[in-house]
Amino acid sequence: MSEAVTHSVTTPPGLLASLDPLLREWLPRQRWFAGKGRPVTGFSLVSATELLPPTAKLGLYHLLVRAHQPPAAAPQTAAPPDPHGHPGDTYQLLIGVREALPPRLAPALIGHLTEGPLAGRTVYEALYDTRPAELLLEALRTQDRIGGLRFEKDPDRDIRPGLVPRVSTAEQSNSSVVYGDTFILKLLRRVVPGVNPDLELPLALARQGCARVPAPVAWMLADAADGVPAQAAPAESEEPYPTAYPGETTYVLGVLQPFVQGATDGWELALRELAKGEDFQAEARALGRATAEVHTALARALPTVTLGHLQMRALVDGMIERLEAAAQAVPTLHPYVPGLLSAFEALGQLAEEGHTWTAQRVHGDLHLGQCLRSPSGEWSLIDFEGEPARPLAERRMPQPALRDVAGMLRSFDYAAHSAGTPAPQWAEACRAAYCSGYAEVGGRDPRHDPVLLRACETDKAIYEVVYEARHRPDWLPVPLAAVRRLALSSRST
Structure with a gap:
């Protein structure tokens, strides 16, 4: 490993201030930026690490930057409330520095600096550059520590050096780099301190020998001195796990996993x-x-819990609150609110009558795009981060497994409406087959719990309406069609 990446150099003062006007333009255009539709009013630096000194050819900085914005109108799409009083979302940035960009890096351009310590240089998204991407893999391979960055790996797994990187062009809420045909590094863009389920759950599944989820090979962490205490690793976890000690701030920044060669999502x-x-x-x-x-x-x-009347009341109340917030943010929902509300009230009524449900850790954001089919026909599940708009503590809570099932049922509906001519019969056939397959292994058909399943699917469709209205208005008719169907079915049952 070269000397440049085995130690960090003090980040030049004034770096963030000089980047500020460029980031205000560039950051909101990124697919993974969560605060779309709201102006960025400023930035604060959570951490900065110089990975390569800015020589004439190439410099590289790793930044955790908090973007400050006014509150969103819709709580479902706003930054989760920070219990420690730090407003705004924190983003992971890899900033490359060159005197000029070669044509191959033109799409990665952030802008040209006119003042500050790097005045006269060009800054860009460094993941598109081979050398920075190679540096990250080498740091993971050697379990390096660079400033506040920690690179850790499973001691039983080897990482071969010299693998050629390429950035994945798939639309996603994070960024991924594929190394040869061996590994894929998922870099989380919007980060929060604490135990991230995208690392926690695959590690737990690996301990169970579950081959349906690629086991983490290595992971990238940051200790950022901004005074936010991290959530400690759960008591039931076993090594290897990035342990957060009381008072530390620990961010999970990236996870390296095996690349499923030839897979189709x-x-x-x-x-x-x-x-x-x-x-x-x-x-x-x-x-x-x-x-x-x-x-x-x-x-x-991981532990399971029984949801009785009080726990289900809290779950139902959360669904109702999200419906009310969504109707406020997307007035098109107003005519359907009574029907949608009845789906949640029916679930609450069952709980009052003494019905109980089991809750466990789940994927949290399951849809067709989170599944990979290998050339041999085997399916794998990936991306256990959960819905990024939800607070981390909520994403790590046990939930009814039907939340995942509902997400997949909604995904079949999305696919059917993405065709030139909507194909609702195709979606219904897939939904039925999926539930039958689930019952073959899980022992219970999700359709045998229709009230909970309908409530979960309704909650998911409402979330989709808010998301599409904010990010992809052209897609809004897809969840609205489901909302109409669910509102009518709720009233008729």
Whole structure:
């Protein structure tokens, strides 16, 4: 490993101030920026680490930057409330520095600095550059520590040096770099301190020998001295795990996992088969079995809880609050509120009558795009971060497993409406096959709990309405069609 990446150099004062006007323009355009539709009023530095000194050829800085914005109108899409009084979202940035960008890096341009310690230089998104991406893998391979950055790995796994990196171009809420055909590094962009389920759950599943989820090989952490205490690792966790001691601030920044060579994500595969008029029921059934395998392994690995009347009342109240906030943010929902509300009230009524449910750790944001089908036909589940708009503590709470099932059912509906001509019968056939496959492994058909399933699917559709209204207005008719259906079905039951 070269000397440049085995120690850090003091970040030049004034760096963030000089980047400020460029970041205000560039950051909101990124797919992973959570605060779209609200102006950025300023930045504060959480941490800065110089990974490569800014020589004439290349410099590299790792920054954790908090973006300050006015509050969002819709709480579902706002930054989660910070219990420690730090407003705004924190983003992980890898800033490359060159005198001029070669043509191959033109899409990565952030801008040209006219003042500050790097005046006259060009800054850009460094992940698109080979050398910075290689540096990250080498740091993980050697378990390096650079300033406040820690690179850790499973001691039983080897990382071969010299793998050629390439940035994944798939649309996603984070960034990924593929190394050869061996590993994929997922870099989390919007980060919060504490135990991140995108590392916690795959490690727990690996301990259970669950082959449906690629096991983490290495991970990247940061200790940032901004006074935010991290959540400690759960008591039931076992090594290897990045342990956060009381008073430390620990951010999970990235996870390196095996790359499933030749895999197709479920969304692409479903759209391809739909376009050809091919049946997708066999794949949906297999995907249902894979989901149940993961749920079963998670229930073995981590504690489960019983949800009685009080716990279900809190769950139902949360659903109702999200509906009210969504209707305020998206007035188009108003006509459907009574029908949607009845889905949640029916669940609350069952709980009052003494029904109980089991809650466990779940994926938290399951849809076709979070599933990979290998050339051999095996399905894997990826991206256990959960819905990024939710607070971390909420994402780590045990939930009914039907929350994941509802997310997948909604995904089949999305796929069916993405075709040139909507195909609701295709979606219904896939939904039925998925539930049947789930029952084959899980032992219980999700459709046998219709009140909870409908409530979870309704809650998910409401979330989708807010998301699409804010980020992709052209897609808004898809969840609105589901809202109409769910509102009517709720009233008729």
